[in-house]
Amino acid sequence: xxxxxxxxxxxxxxxxxxxxxxxxxxxxxxxxxxxxxxxxxxxxxxxxxxxxxxxxxxxxxxxxxxxxxxxxxxxxxxxxxxxxxx
Numbered sequence: 001x002x003x004x005x006x007x008x009x010x011x012x013x014x015x016x017x018x019x020x021x022x023x024x025x026x027x028x029x030x031x032x033x034x035x036x037x038x039x040x041x042x043x044x045x046x047x048x049x050x051x052x053x054x055x056x057x058x059x060x061x062x063x064x065x066x067x068x069x070x071x072x073x074x075x076x077x078x079x080x081x082x083x084x085x086x
Contacts, residue, residue, distance in 0.1 A: 009047050009079040014038040021060045021069040031055070034075045047079035 014037035016025040027033060034055075042050050053075065060071045 012041045012079045016073040018070040021071045038075050042079045048082040050077035053077040
């Protein structure tokens with residue numbers, strides 16, 4: 001049996017819906033929803049795994065109509081492919 005070799009495909013991202021800046025996303029289970037979206041993106045590009053998973057706040061934007069500042073949470077990770085070497 002050969003060794004497993006890991007190589008990077010590229011960084012992928014998925015984001016929550018926009019929500020008020022000083023709060024968490026309004027959806028229940030928002031982390032799981034973002035992670036599912038990230039997994040789907042990895043599968044779409046043929047990745048076998050995601051490494052270096054992290055969550056961060058995206059920069060806030062101001063809604064001109066309401067004057068409310070909005071932000072979203074972004075999940076990022078590195079999509080990788082595993083292969084067998086002889």
